[in-house]
Amino acid sequence: MAAPKKGRRSPGAQGRPGRALVGILVAMVALVGGMFLSGNTTPRLGIDLAGGTSFTLEAKNEPGKPNAINKANMDTAVNIMERRVNGLGVSEAEVQTQGRKHIIVNIPKGTDAKQARKQVGTTAKLGFRPVLSIGDGKPTKDPGADKPKPKPTPTKGADKGDNKDQPKGDEPTSPTPTASSTTQGRALPSALKAPTPKPSPTGDAPTKPSKEQADQVKKAEELQKQFAALDCTTPKARAAASQQAATRPNTEPIVACDRKGEAKFILAPVQLEGKHVEDASAVYSTQGGSGWIVQLDFDGKGGKQFGKITGELAKQQPPQNQFGIVLDGEVASNAEVSFAIKGGKAEISGSFEQQEADDLANILSYGSLPLTFDIVDETTVSSALGEEQLNAGLIAGGIGLVLVILYMGIYYRGLALVAIASLGVSAILTYSLMVLLGEAIQFALNLPAVCGAIVAIGITADSFIVYFERVRDEIREGRTLRPAVQRGWPRARRTILVSDFVSFLAAAVLFIVTVGKVQGFAFTLGLTTLLDVVVVFFFTKPLMTILATRPFFASGHPWSGLDPKRLGAKPPLRSRRRPIAPADTKEA
Amino acid sequence: MSRLGSLGARLYRGEVGYDFVAKRKIWYGISILITITAIVGLAVRGLHMGIEFSGGAVFTTPTTSVSADEAREKAESAAEGHTAIAQKLGGGGLRIQISDLDTAAAQPVQEALAKDLGVQSSKINTQLVGPSWGEEIAKKAWQGLAIFMILVVIYLAIAFEWRMALAALIALIHDLTITVGVYALVGFEVTPGTVIGLLTILGYSLYDTVVVFDGLREGSKDLTKQTRYTYSEIANRSLNSTLVRSINTTVVALLPVGALLFIGGGLLGAGMLNDISLALFVGLAAGAYSSIFIATPLVADLKERDPQMKALAKRVRAKRAAVAARGESSAESEASEDARGTADAEEDADEDLEPEDATPAGVVGPRSTGAARDQAARNQPSRNRGRGRPSGKRR
Numbered sequence: 001m002a003a004p005k006k007g008r009r010s011p012g013a014q015g016r017p018g019r020a021l022v023g024i025l026v027a028m029v030a031l032v033g034g035m036f037l038s039g040n041t042t043p044r045l046g047i048d049l050a051g052g053t054s055f056t057l058e059a060k061n062e063p064g065k066p067n068a069i070n071k072a073n074m075d076t077a078v079n080i081m082e083r084r085v086n087g088l089g090v091s092e093a094e095v096q097t098q099g100r101k102h103i104i105v106n107i108p109k110g111t112d113a114k115q116a117r118k119q120v121g122t123t124a125k126l127g128f129r130p131v132l133s134i135g136d137g138k139p140t141k142d143p144g145a146d147k148p149k150p151k152p153t154p155t156k157g158a159d160k161g162d163n164k165d166q167p168k169g170d171e172p173t174s175p176t177p178t179a180s181s182t183t184q185g186r187a188l189p190s191a192l193k194a195p196t197p198k199p200s201p202t203g204d205a206p207t208k209p210s211k212e213q214a215d216q217v218k219k220a221e222e223l224q225k226q227f228a229a230l231d232c233t234t235p236k237a238r239a240a241a242s243q244q245a246a247t248r249p250n251t252e253p254i255v256a257c258d259r260k261g262e263a264k265f266i267l268a269p270v271q272l273e274g275k276h277v278e279d280a281s282a283v284y285s286t287q288g289g290s291g292w293i294v295q296l297d298f299d300g301k302g303g304k305q306f307g308k309i310t311g312e313l314a315k316q317q318p319p320q321n322q323f324g325i326v327l328d329g330e331v332a333s334n335a336e337v338s339f340a341i342k343g344g345k346a347e348i349s350g351s352f353e354q355q356e357a358d359d360l361a362n363i364l365s366y367g368s369l370p371l372t373f374d375i376v377d378e379t380t381v382s383s384a385l386g387e388e389q390l391n392a393g394l395i396a397g398g399i400g401l402v403l404v405i406l407y408m409g410i411y412y413r414g415l416a417l418v419a420i421a422s423l424g425v426s427a428i429l430t431y432s433l434m435v436l437l438g439e440a441i442q443f444a445l446n447l448p449a450v451c452g453a454i455v456a457i458g459i460t461a462d463s464f465i466v467y468f469e470r471v472r473d474e475i476r477e478g479r480t481l482r483p484a485v486q487r488g489w490p491r492a493r494r495t496i497l498v499s500d501f502v503s504f505l506a507a508a509v510l511f512i513v514t515v516g517k518v519q520g521f522a523f524t525l526g527l528t529t530l531l532d533v534v535v536v537f538f539f540t541k542p543l544m545t546i547l548a549t550r551p552f553f554a555s556g557h558p559w560s561g562l563d564p565k566r567l568g569a570k571p572p573l574r575s576r577r578r579p580i581a582p583a584d585t586k587e588a
Numbered sequence: 589m590s591r592l593g594s595l596g597a598r599l600y601r602g603e604v605g606y607d608f609v610a611k612r613k614i615w616y617g618i619s620i621l622i623t624i625t626a627i628v629g630l631a632v633r634g635l636h637m638g639i640e641f642s643g644g645a646v647f648t649t650p651t652t653s654v655s656a657d658e659a660r661e662k663a664e665s666a667a668e669g670h671t672a673i674a675q676k677l678g679g680g681g682l683r684i685q686i687s688d689l690d691t692a693a694a695q696p697v698q699e700a701l702a703k704d705l706g707v708q709s710s711k712i713n714t715q716l717v718g719p720s721w722g723e724e725i726a727k728k729a730w731q732g733l734a735i736f737m738i739l740v741v742i743y744l745a746i747a748f749e750w751r752m753a754l755a756a757l758i759a760l761i762h763d764l765t766i767t768v769g770v771y772a773l774v775g776f777e778v779t780p781g782t783v784i785g786l787l788t789i790l791g792y793s794l795y796d797t798v799v800v801f802d803g804l805r806e807g808s809k810d811l812t813k814q815t816r817y818t819y820s821e822i823a824n825r826s827l828n829s830t831l832v833r834s835i836n837t838t839v840v841a842l843l844p845v846g847a848l849l850f851i852g853g854g855l856l857g858a859g860m861l862n863d864i865s866l867a868l869f870v871g872l873a874a875g876a877y878s879s880i881f882i883a884t885p886l887v888a889d890l891k892e893r894d895p896q897m898k899a900l901a902k903r904v905r906a907k908r909a910a911v912a913a914r915g916e917s918s919a920e921s922e923a924s925e926d927a928r929g930t931a932d933a934e935e936d937a938d939e940d941l942e943p944e945d946a947t948p949a950g951v952v953g954p955r956s957t958g959a960a961r962d963q964a965a966r967n968q969p970s971r972n973r974g975r976g977r978p979s980g981k982r983r
Contacts, residue, residue, distance in 0.1 A: 048860070056721055099728065102721075117695075376721035377640075380714045385648060392861060396851035400844025407839060447860045448784055454848055455788060455868065458841030459795065465840060466799060469833040491806065498747055499798040505743065506736055506791030513732035514787075515724060517860070521784045525791070 017542030024425065024538040031432035043431070044438035046446030046520065049390040051109035051383030055117070057081075057373040059101040069101045073371055078103055079362050080327075094442065099515040103373065106444075109383045117378065126274025126363065127250060128306075129267035130313055131322040131334055135227065136263065223253055223266055232257035232264045238330070245329030256324070258331040265331050267324050271309045274327075276302025280364030282357035285349070292357035293349040296364060303344025311340030325364065332363045393450035400454050404461050412468055414553060414560035419464045422540045426460050429531050434524075445524075448517045452524030459503060460532045464540060466499075467492040471544070472562065481562055485548040489541055496536055504529045609824040612885035619762060619882055626769020633772050638779035641726060643719030644670075644687040647701060650711050651681050659684055659705060666700035689716070722780070729783045736790055748801055755886035756797045759878040763793045766874040767867060781860040785867025792841060792868075793875030796834060797883045803830035804884060811900065818901040823888040827880060838876040845869050 035041060047054040059069050059077065074097045085093040085105060098104045231237045238257045245254045250270035257264050279297040298306050313321050314337050321338070324331040335348050348360065381389075401423070408416040430453065437443040470492040474484035507526030511519055547553045553560045608615070639646050647663075654662075656674040663672035663684045673685045682705070689697065698714055737757060744753035767786060771778060807826035811819060845868045852861030891897050 058718075058720060058724075099724070102724065374718065374720075375716075376718035376724075378714065378716040380712075382650070382711050382713050384650065384711070385713050389861070392851050396848040396861065396865075397844070399851065400847035403843040403847060404840050407843060411836065448781070448864065451784070451848060451861060451864045452788075454844045455792075455841075457844045458837075459792070461840045462795065462799075462837040465833060465836045469830075469836070473829075491802075495799055495802040498802060499795040501743070502740060502794045502798055503791040505739055506787070506794075509736040509739065510729075510732045510787055513735060514728040517780055518725065518729060518732075518784050518787065521788070521864075525788065 017545040020538045020542040021546070024534070028425065028428055028432075031429060031436065035432045035435045038436065038439055040435050040439060043434040043445040044443065045386070045390070046444040046449070047106050047108070047379065047386075048381050048447045049386045049393075049445065049450070051381050051386040053107045053117075053378065053380045055105040055107075055375055056098070056377035057103040057105065058376045059103070059371045059373055061371065069371065071097075074101070074103065076362055076365055077371060077373070081105060096442070098519075102376075102515060109386075117375070126277070126325070126327045127270035128272040128274075128309065129254070129270050129324050129326050130309065130316075131265055131319050131324050132253065132268050133227065133266040134263055134319045134322075134334070135230075135265070219253075223255060227255045227264065227266050230255050230257065230264050232261040234261070242329035245326075247329075254326075254329065256326060256329055256331050258334070263331075263334075265324055265334065267326060267331070270326075271323070272302060272305050274364070276305065277364050278302070280361045282352075282354065282361040284354075285347075291349075292352040292354050293347050294352070294357050294361045294364065296346040296348065298344040298346070300344065303342070306344070306346065307340050307342035310337045310346075313337040314339045325360075327363050333360050389447055390450070393447060393454070397450070397454045397457070400457055404457055408461065408464075414557065415468050415562065418540060418543055418547065419461060419468075421543065422464060422535050423457065423460060425539050426528070426531055426535045429535070430456075430528055433527065433531070437527075443523065444520075446517065446520045448521035449524040452521045453528060456525060456528030456532070459500075459529060460535065463496045463500070463532055463536045466495050467536065467540065467544070470495075475562060481554045482548045485544050493537075493541075497533065500529050500533050606828065607824055608827050608881060609820045609885050609888045612881075612889065615881040615885060619878070622769070623762065623765050626765050626772065629769050629772040633775065635768070635772055635778045636775050637722075638777045638782075639685050639687060639715070639722075640717050640780050641719065641722035641778065642687055643689070643717055643722070644685060645689045645697065645717070646715040647682075647684045647686075647698060648713040649682045649684070649701075649705055649707050652705055652707055654682065654705050656682060662704040663697070663701055666697045666704065725780050725783060729787060732787065733790070740790075740794060744798075744801075748805055751890040752801050752805075752887050755883045755890065756794060756801070758886060759797055759875075759883035760790065760793055762878045762882055763789055763871055763874040767871040770870050771867075776866060777863075779860075779863045781863025782867045785864040786871060788864075788868055789871030789875060792872055793878065796837060796875055797879035799837060800827060800830050800834060800879050800884055801887070803827075803833075804887065812896055815900070815903045815907045818904050819891045819897045820888040820901075823884055823891070827884050831880070834876065834880060838872065842869065842872055845872060 059074065061069060078095050078097055081103060082093070082095045085095060085107060093105065093107045095103060095105050230241060232241065238259075238261050241255070241257050245256045248254045250273070253266060253268050255264065255266050276299050277296060278299045280294060282292055282294050285291065285293045309323065313323060315321075318336070322334045322336045324334045326332065333348065335350070352360070405416065405420055405423075408419045412419065434443065434445060438445070467488065470488035471481075471484050474488045475481065477484075479487065504526055507522045507529060510522035511526060514522065551557075553562055557563065649659075652659075656676045659682050660672050660674040663674060663686055664670065670686050670689050672687075675683050684701070686697065698712060702708065702712055737760070740760075741753045741757050744756050764786065767789060770776075771782065776782070804823055804826040807829075808819060808822050811817075811822060817825070845865050848861055848865035849869055852863075852865050892901065
């Protein structure tokens with residue numbers, strides 16, 4: 001038999017139980033300490049427990065572009081979605097991809113679900129609109145006369161460069177570089193462009209933006225009024241403005257804010273839709289010291305059109321030689337054009353920080369995303385219900401725990417203390433890990449995860465049962481406790497490992513394959529299964545080894561749960577230390 | 589507990605025991621019957637798919653005085669022709685489901701409902717689901733299920749053997765079928781929670797089966813070196829001796845789930861907690877049943893087809909016949925109680941009469957012939973008759 005050999009080998013383990021216990025204690029202290037250090041003492045709660053709104057969006061290919069659903073595109077979409085949601089002034093919104101083609105947007109309580117839905121649910125629209133007028137971000141006092149006039153600096157790309165001015169700095173300081181010449185010569189060093197066109201409200205109004213169509217004069221005046229009233233200074237006002245702007249059709253001019261609220265624009269109808277952008281990327285250009293620039297590739301039609309627009313724009317006076325890149329009713333960037341850009345490729349320079357360039361490239365490529373998103377699931381949970389569900393989960397967990405402890409107590413008596421202590425260790429480890437993981441990997445405890453944790457009570461306790469039964473079997477063989485604890489272990493260990501592995505396999509497969517709530521559940525289940533192994537190996541077993549030396553257990557006290565008599569042990573075979581006639585109650 | 593404890597001991601030694609394996613035909617019959625019922629139920633009644641799968645809206649209101657019927661009427665009029673289901677929840681709130689409502693159309697309904705019921709629109713919990721999301725969840729779940737089954741069969745085939753893997757798989761499918769059948773027959777609503785519960789059964793039902801199989805694997809070690817027991821008998825022994833363990837693990841697993849079910853159902857009325865725990869409860873119960881009554885007998889059945897085991901069974905039968913022929917008196921007096929629990933006609937061998945059996949008998953799985961005793965038996969064969977065997981003493 002193999003077991004006795006193992007049994008003989010393992011007594012060496014008797015020297016180690018203390019160390020293992022200390023080890024797990026240190027681990028516990030470290031985890032709990034880490035939890036307190038991180039400043040969070042409760043796990044992050046999911047929407048269904050904390051209250052809030054959760055949207056699930058499904059990506060759909062646009063017709064004719066079958067392979068658009070890929071990781072890169074989804075990530076871009078997530079970035080954009082994050083920008084939009086956070087544009088609502090929500091602080092802790094989280095946006096994640098889920099599976100291959102879903103995006104989950106979680107918005108904590110306190111946000112207007114309706115507004116959020118609008119933001120999340122509408123398809124983003126990216127368009128290039130010629131700028132008609134630029135103003136300071138603040139509402140203008142006197143709408144009629146006072147027209148802000150930007151002083152764009154001459155910007156210059158290399159041959160194809162189309163330049164853009166990124167509003168910088170907050171105060172519209174007086175336009176420093178007055179050189180408004182659109183020189184055809186070599187570019188000024190881009191560095192000079194930096195303090196660029198701060199739209200400054202000087203009196204000199206550009207002529208009415210209604211040159212194009214006579215019958216649009218009225219509309220234009222209307223637009224002017226809107227423009228004057230437009231307030232871009234607060235995020236809330238900006239969100240409202242961009243929402244309004246986003247609803248306007250492409251064929252109409254709009255008023256819009258830039259993203260920082262420093263400038264506002266009147267923009268002509270969309271001349272080129274974002275979908276014609278094939279690719280956009282931020283690159284570091286060593287040429288002419290222009291630093292970070294954004295490179296744009298248009299598709300065939302887009303390239304032609306872009307050439308046409310830029311050709312027209314280049315002839316205009318500032319600021320009307322600019323176009324705005326408008327995403328969701330917000331001007332992501334405005335760029336000045338000095339000459340027609342043909343050939344379907346363009347660069348936007350403007351002393352960007354890397355981050356800015358990345359952002360802009362992102363936005364531009366979003367315009368090219370051949371994806372549309374549908375809301376396929378929307379769940380709003382009031383914080384009252386969330387609390388109720390959390391409480392119900394906790395109560396159920398508590399009751400479950402008490403029942404398990406009671407059952408163990410009745411059946412295993414003294415041994416139940418070991419089980420309770422082990423469950424306690426397991427609980428502490430699970431809790432602190434959940435808190436820490438909430439920080440580290442954005443793990444949020446949702447209702448299914450709570451269920452998983454409760455179900456895990458059973459799985460964890462099962463491991464103890466497997467071991468206890470093994471030990472008791474050994475005692476029934478007539479062994480005393482110490483050898484029984486050692487001999488029972490290798491067999492119990494195998495059973496525990498095999499069955500925990502099966503459990504873990506289920507959790508892992510579910511976590512990888514499935515989506516949504518199933519995933520949360522699988523995560524907890526997997527985590528607790530792993531912890532179960534840790535606890536049994538490094539806590540329960542060493543504890544048993546130590547307790548086996550205590551007279552209470554070793555002597556088989558009736559309340560220890562290890563009383564050989566009650567277990568119906570056979571008498572020791574070779575030596576009859578115990579004179580008690582065993583189990584004479586048994587009839588054979 | 590002393591009762592239980594000694595029962596455990598007697599089960600362990602095989603003094604008492606239920607012959608699960610020999611009566612397997614009965615269990616197979618019962619299981620086939622249940623499975624057929626489940627399948628028929630599934631075919632005839634179908635599953636009552638929740639909103640999450642059919643698409644629609646679920647509104648949960650805070651405590652309100654409006655009755656469920658009124659709310660249903662209002663909801664139906666607000667949703668213009670869509671069917672609504674309303675139920676009162678434990679806390680006094682209402683849960684109103686409107687099926688086939690698409691996400692865009694649900695918004696006005698929510699507002700109308702809030703007005704009709706006199707609660708603030710923001711206090712209503714809504715869940716709006718397009719059918720595709722539910723399908724996605726279900727599709728992924730099926731994928732997960734298939735992948736898991738393949739992996740676990742491979743694993744069990746490596747850790748144990750292919751027969752056990754096959755038996756475990758059949759038991760697992762059996763559990764899932766029963767659970768799904770119960771859902772079809774009773775008409776419980778199937779939600780993502782149900783799917784989660786069902787998937788958990790995967791791991792759990794197997795946990796149980798694995799515990800039993802582990803005992804069986806150990807018990808059947810060196811089986812072919814003896815001629816006392818057939819594989820089926822050993823399987824039954826192992827089953828009985830791990831019975832206490834199985835029952836305990838199942839009870840302990842069911843207790844928290846039961847608490848969840850009770851709280852989920854009693855306190856919240858309906859929802860995720862309830863759905864998960866209901867599926868779990870049914871599945872766990874089925875799992876406990878199948879690992880004892882189906883999985884192990886199946887393994888025994890499969891094993892008995894193995895030529896080696898066939899030969900063993902033949903040897904065992906031949907030996908028993910020989911023993912019987914040799915006269916009952918001596919055999920009976922020496923009969924070990926080891927044999928009690930197992931086969932019906934377990935006339936144990938007189939080891940002195942069958943010397944070639946003496947050593948193997950010690951090596952054999954039946955755990956009562958533990959190592960210590962084996963040694964005793966081997967070292968001092970003369971003591972075997974009277975003192976060495978507790979059984980002899982007890983008589």
